[in-house]
Amino acid sequence: MTSPVPAWVVHRPVLVPAAQSACLGREVELRTMRTMLAKAAAGRSAIVTMTGELGVGKSVLLEATAELARTMGFAVAVGHGARLETHLDGGVIRQLADDLDGEGVDLRPDRVSSLEAFYRLVRQAADQRPVLIIIDDIHVTDIWSMRSMAYIRRRITDQPVLILLGSTTGHPPAREVSLQELTGCSAETVVLGGLDIHGVTELLRANISAPVHADLAAACLEVTCGNAYLLQSMFGALRLHFGDEIGAVTPAEVRELASADIGEQLRVRLRPLPGCAELVRAVAVLGDEATVDMVAAMSGVDYAQALRGIDALVRLRILCNSHTVSFQHPFVRNSVLGDLPVATRAADHARAARLLADAGSSDVEVAGHLLEARGIRIPWGLEVLRRAARDAAHHRRLELARDLLERALDEPLTPDQRLAVQLELVHAEFLGDSVKGMARLREALAHADDVRSAVGQAVTMLLRSCTAHEARLALSIGLQVQSRLSSQEKDEFWELRAMCYLAAAGNDLGLALRASLFTDDLESEQPDDPRLRQLHAVIMSLGHALRGDSALEAVKWADQALAGERTDVFVQPFVFTLSTCFLVDAPELSDKFRRMIGSTEEPHDFHLRKGTVVSLAHGMDFLASGELIRAKTFLKWQMRLFEELDAVRDCPMAILCAARLTEVLVDLGRADEARDLLARSGFAGELPELFQHNLVLYSRGKLKLALDDPSGALADLLECGRRLEASAVDSPAVIPWRALAVRAYLAQGQREPAAALAKEDHEMARQWGTPRSLGTALLSVGLSADDEDAATRALLKATEFLSESTAKLTLAEAFFELGAQLRRRGQPDRAIPHLRRAVELSAKCESQPLIRLAGDELRACEPVTAEGTVHGLTKQETRVAGMAAQGLTNRQIAEALFLTRRTVELHLSGAYRKLGITGRTDLAEALSQHRGQE
Incomplete structure (x- = not known):
């Protein structure tokens, strides 16, 4: 079986004189x-x-x-x-003989006399002047001509003869005679690569009249790799598609060019x-998704045969020699696709889509x-198109998003599905041009x-809205749909208004502020539908939390909301x-909440993955309870995911x-890491006035x-x-900003405004009524x-309230401040237990800054004499023994x-040896006896 020669080798259109063309880059x-x-x-x-x-x-x-x-x-x-x-x-030998004036010479094949x-x-020609013998496409030369060339090669070594053989890389020879058998091992080789940027530029200038800019030349080089024939075909495509405007062609347009003739000839x-x-x-059809397995399945070729075929195509430089299966020249891929009839190509892409979907592709x-x-x-493919459009819209590839959704509308859709896709198309349009979006x-x-x-569909859009821009669009949709509802559709009207409220309140x-104006209406209008009563319970619970008026009422309504599906x-x-803020003081409801938000369904928010919200809830619960390492584990993992999604x-x-x-990193003592996180996230400067x-x-x-x-704090x-008050959301259940502001005032020596803010915080905490908020306020x-x-x-009372909450780290801070206060008042004995x-x-919470502060205060409480401690122990032995007597573990003492x-x-x-005891159980009594003796 003979091997094919691709069409651009058979046909050699010369757009400039041969010698001149050969000199371009050669x-x-x-x-x-x-x-x-x-x-x-x-x-x-x-x-x-x-x-x-x-x-x-x-050639x-x-x-x-x-x-x-010559x-x-x-x-x-x-x-x-x-x-x-x-x-x-003997066909090629006869061509050579004609050029050497060999008319009448007997060159009949299969005769030794013909070889001679x-x-x-x-030899006779070489006796008169030097001889150059050229055979182009030696790999498809007949066997007798190749035998004749092999015959003379060994017999003209002392003659002024140069034999030049042209061969296509990777092309199998005719009748399985290799080029090396013909040339031997002594042949020299000239390997031609594609033209460089200079050669491409010169060829462009020689073939088009318009000015050649660097970007155009670079794009032509990119898609043809400097292949001369492909460049010539591309110039033809440029003239066909752009005429006299070739000089204005963009690189993107060059990358889309194709020549159906190239595709046909190759086929x-x-x-x-x-x-x-x-x-x-x-x-060509699979493109970037082409793998050996996928190509074999797509082509219908047996896997082993596909491997052999890919091997041959790589050697011919049609496909790249790489782990992926792709074309050496993008222009060739375009041309192969351009050769396919429209319907055939569409069917091929449909098959490719099915294969990729079955293989789990994105x-x-x-x-x-x-x-x-x-x-x-x-x-x-409907849902695939919709999800891909969301991805494209998120990455601001709005034209692609619109194309995908327009394609989705071509499918047979139910009225509900059609409206959903149309609203998503509105979203994509709105992101690029709000006026056009609203018109659509x-x-x-x-x-x-x-x-x-x-x-x-409007409710779905409200749930799906992520950025402030998207939320405004979703609210516009919700409000317009509300205006079309009649008095007979009061449940639908209430649901849509409630969802609009939630979207607006978080914006x-x-x-x-506008959302807060009709909170009372939503709370007073209880719908009949059980599902909407659950939503009503959510609104009631949030209303109490936002106002900070009653934790009992907020928790009661939350319990009702969480009791449903x-x-x-x-x-x-x-x-x-808001829920994760106030439910941490109701652990049983917090567990219900996590079970409620846990789901195997795809989240509405494009940036979320299954389990993301539950992990965030766990992280926030652990932060609120002071389990910092566990909180960091959950939050840092999700943070990495969000960063990957940009x-x-x-x-x-x-x-x-x-x-x-x-917050977690600061409490752990990793302030530098926390600063880097905020800077990396773009939160080091001015921030938009959004709730989050x-x-x-x-x-x-x-x-x-x-x-x-x-001062910066x-x-x-x-x-x-200020922002919370402006949006009518100011409750200790939401963000306890006053407690930190009190410390910032005090750090600058401003006790009076600190005391006023602490008093205000305490009054609000008393109204809200949870041990956490009361203890935090009393600490301030x-x-x-x-x-x-x-x-x-106040500090003693703070420890009592906080002991009733899950806030272990805040409780540790309260004990530290109480102990420090007592030590400064000259009461170290009272301070030490605290x-x-x-x-x-703080050791249980693994908060290194608080461990350090409390340890310093504790050491400052130990009395010493010139000879050592009052117990006859060294200063360090007294500290260690005293902490051990209080029940601290060796690890906690060490920290x-x-x-x-x-x-x-x-x-x-x-200490055991000096006190005459055998272990930790006798330590407290021994220390007490020695104090009494002193």
Whole structure:
């Protein structure tokens, strides 16, 4: 079986003179040829092979070499191999003989005398002047001609003869005779690559009249790799599509060019290679998703045969020699696709989409093929197109998003599905041009026959809205649908109004304030439908939380809302944020809440994955309870996911995660890491006035306090408070900003405003009524009070309230402040138990800053004498023994005193020996006896 020669090797259109064309980017090769010719003229015969991929310009360079040889006085004989003439034995030799004036020479094949006659012909020509013998396409030369060339090669070594053989890289030889068998091991090789940027530019200038800019030349080089024939075909495509405007063509337009002629010629010429035409077509259709397995399945070629075919195509430089299956030249891929009839190509893309979907490829990859499969009904692809459009819209590829949704509208849809897709199309339009988006919205709603369906779609859009821009669009949809509802559709009207309220309340200040105006209406109008009564319970619970008027009422309504079936409203960012804030003081409801929001369904928010919201809830619960390491584990994992999705600046859940993770890192003593997180997330400067950014202001204020920047902290915290008050959301259940602001005032020596703010916080906490809020507020009161007795009472009361909550870290802080207050008042004995409790709790929470502070205060409480301690122990032994007597573990003691556990054990052993005891159980009594003796 003979091998095909791709069409661009068979047909050689020359757009400029051959010698000139050969010189474009071929100066080095021409110099090599001149050197070889000069050596041959001096009597040093040689055989040279010139190889290159299909269409690289090998034949033109051979012609230029022949012209050069003639000018140097050579006798030139040129023969051309041809696939259709491989059965004509001696055909190429006869071409050479004609050029060497061998008329009448007997060159009949299969005769030894013919071999000798051809040799004598060459020898006689060489006796008169140097001889250049050129055979182009030696790989498709007939077998007798190749045998004749092999015969003379060994017999002309002392003659001024240069044999130049042109061969296509990777092309299998005719009748399985290899090129090396013909040339031997002594042949020199010239390998032709594609033209460089200079050569491409010069070729462009020679073939188009318009000015050639660098970007155009670079794009032509990119898609053809400098292949001369492909470049010439591309110039034709440029003239066909752009006429006199070639100079203005963009690189993107160049990358889309194709030549159906190239595709047709390649298809025809690959037919003799089993399965190769089908493989090329499959690779072209699959594009970036092409793998060996997928190409074999797509082409219908047996896997083993597909491997052989891909091997052949790689060697021919049609496909890349890489782990992926792709074209060496993008222009060839375009041309293969351009050769396919429209309907056939659409069917191929539909098949590719099915194969990729079955293989678990991404929606974006599958949708790319569905988009090309127009005119073919693919019902299963509807949701794929919609999800891919959401992805495209998120990445601001709005034109693609619109195309995908327009394609989805081609499918047979129910009225509900059609409206859903149309609203998503409105969304994509709105992101690019709000005026056009609103016009399309009015059109879509005008053709919506089922108002109840429109309500459902509007609710979905409200749940799906993420950024502030999207929320405004969703609210516009909701309000327009509301206006179409009649008095008979009161449940639908109430539901839509409730969802609009939730979307607005979690948005910018203006919308949040507007939402607060009809909170009372929503709470007073209880719907009849059980599902809507559950939503009503959510509104009631949030209303109490926002006002901060009654934790009991908020929790009661939350309990009713969580008693029903799962509802998507609980994962709405505003609801989620507030719920996780106040439910942490009701652990049993917090567990119900996590079960409610846990789901195997795809989240509405594009940036969320299954389990993301539950993980955030766990992280926030652990933060609230002071389990910092566990909180960091949950939040940092989700933060990494949000960063991979590039969602941190926009998605409310991502912003919440960044804020809470910042708090965790600060409490752990990793302030630098927290600062880097905020800077990396774009939260170091001015922040939009959206509800979720209040959480960032709070966490940033906390970070600045840890970094000894109280003025910066106070500015952030007061701004947080201003925004919350402006949106009618100011409750200790939401963001306890006042407690941190009190510390910022105190750090700047401003006790009076600190005390006023602490008093205000305490009054609000009393109204809300949870132990956490009361304890936190009393801690602020104790820190800012002028009267030492009042401060001590407030701090003691704070520890009592906080002991009833899950807030272990805040409780540890309260014990620390109480102990520090007592020590400063000269009551170290009273201070020590509180400080030891602070060390114990902060060690459990693994809050290194608080461990350090409490440890310092504890050490400051231990009395010492010039000879040592009052117990006869060393100072360090007294500290270690005293903490052990209070029940602290060796690990906790080591963390508080910045010692190793081994050092703690050695100090305890010394104390046991000096006190005459055997272990920890006798330690407290022994220390007490020694104090009494002293």
